[in-house]
Amino acid sequence: MxxxxxxxxxxxxxxxxxxxxxxxxxxxxxxxxxxxxxxxxxxxxxxxxxxxxxxxxxxxxxxxxxxxxxxxxxxxxSELSGAVRRLYTSELRDVLETRRAIEVEAARLAAARRTEEELALLTETLGRRDAALAAAEWEAMVRADTEFHAHVVEASHNSLLTELYAGFTEAVMASVATGVAIDNAATCVEHVSHSALLAAIRDGDPAAAAREAGGFLNEQLDRLGEAEDSAVQG
CATH class of the missing domain: 1.10.10.10 (Winged helix-like DNA-binding domain superfamily/Winged helix DNA-binding domain)
Structure with missing residues (x-):
């Protein structure tokens, strides 16, 4: 242009x-x-x-x-994205904790409010993400994983959560990519799954959806702590 x-x-x-x-x-x-x-x-x-x-x-x-x-x-x-980028240039832990704060509530709301069209989009996106993961196509997996989480937030039908998360997308993608690097190709498939989260949203179970969203991020934070401990000991 x-x-x-x-x-x-x-x-x-x-x-x-x-x-x-x-x-x-x-x-x-x-x-x-x-x-x-x-x-x-x-x-x-x-x-x-x-x-x-x-x-x-x-x-x-x-x-x-x-x-x-x-x-x-x-x-x-965008201005919001710029503010978020200033945040995630510091600590991955901060990003994961912020993701947890947004994604747990978004998952809860999505289970109660999602449409059939949104469920179909979530299913398709998770399918692409899992196929890329199984093939160890890490860049494609990171993109699709980030899209999946964004679609969950959109399915919450909360405009402010959606706007906040849209500005947070670059930080989410960076945290997903870093998580893959921490897990490495040998363990990533074992650790990372969102099928239970999708099932809870499909079944209209807000409590289960929130539990799955929070549990996944708690696991990420635990593995980050393990990686930090190993780095200190090394």
Whole structure:
């Protein structure tokens, strides 16, 4: 998507809006370096101060990260996602505990509120996830696992939980990938299963769904603790 030359009114807001579109629509992907300040000035037809203010605003919102002497990089695709990314750059334990807080209640609600269409989507997604897991196709497994958890939250029909979790998706994916690395290929299939969670949602059993969602994450936290202990002892 090419940058459009801005009008002369509300320049900073216009530049912020155009840069945001490039980020949200994936023209500038997460982790990529955006064009330099002189390049943006030329493309947009505005002054350096306008570009600088727009970049500063997006950095403050968490979408961009300014690295002195290196450039400016895309950090997240939304303000909420940017805030979450600041959280999960610290501790995996924090992410898992936050997931537990959201996913347990979402699973409980999904068991009571899910539609047949949502159940079909959950079943299909878990099938893809399990097939990738059995084939040791780890990247595909991580993507499908993350999708499955997101669909559970969507099936809760709680708009705020869904919005929070949408901003949390990148952290969830990172925690799933890290969990696979902790378990390793030899033990991952044995440890990781969501079939009981899907069954509880299918059967309309909120208590069982909450128990399964929390139990899985508790197991992840226990294994993380074991890995941390081993690292200290090693």
């Amino acid at each position: 090419p940058l459009a030359t801005t009008r002369r009114t509300g320049l900073v807001d216009q530049v912020i809006a155009q840069l945001r579109v490039l980020i949200v629509e994936g023209e500038w992907s997460i982790g990529s370096r955006i064009p330099t300040e002189p390049e943006l000035v030329e493309a947009l037809g505005v002054g350096r101060n306008t570009v600088r203010e727009a970049v500063r605003a997006l950095a403050h919102a968490g979408l961009l990260e300014v690295r002195q002497g290196d450039g400016t990089y895309v950090r997240a695709t």
